[in-house]
Amino acid sequence: MLRRKLVALAVAVVGVLAVLPPTAAAATGTTVRPAAARAYLDALVTHDASAVPLARDARRVENGIPTGFSGADIRWQLEHGPQYRVITGIRELTLTVRGDRVDTRYLLDTGLLGIDLVTTEITEYFLVRDGEIRYIDATIVPQFSST
Secondary structure, three states, X not given: OHHHHHHXXXXXXXXXXXXOOOOHHHHHHHHHHHHHHHHXXXXXXXXXXXXXXXXXXXXXXXXXXXXXXXXXXXXHHHHHOHHHHOEEEEEEEEEEEEXXXXXXXXXXXXXXXXXXXXXXXXXXXXXXXXXXXXXXXXXXXXXXXXX
């Protein structure tokens, strides 16, 4: 009798757990963090940063030099900064989630008035906590063609 009750209780608990939505922590690790990084990368090309979840106190560093001093500053640069206006595309993107960190590596193409300028290899990592980008660290290596 006791065994039947324990089995029934176990089945009921498993049934309840199966229909509960995933926890915020699980969703953050598997979907929110990479989505935040992708939103930032999309904004590099589209110059529309409205979907980028930047924390108020977000910071950005490029090759060791601070280049973004708040979420509002980074957003403004993505939308209006001349350094981003020449970006024409991103390709060969790899993205890896490691805890609160999202590591990306990609090629960034630039051009002006229909003329290709330079392709740059970017290694960039994002610190994403509570669904917001808190810190961005970019390492930029221009790729010059020999032709």
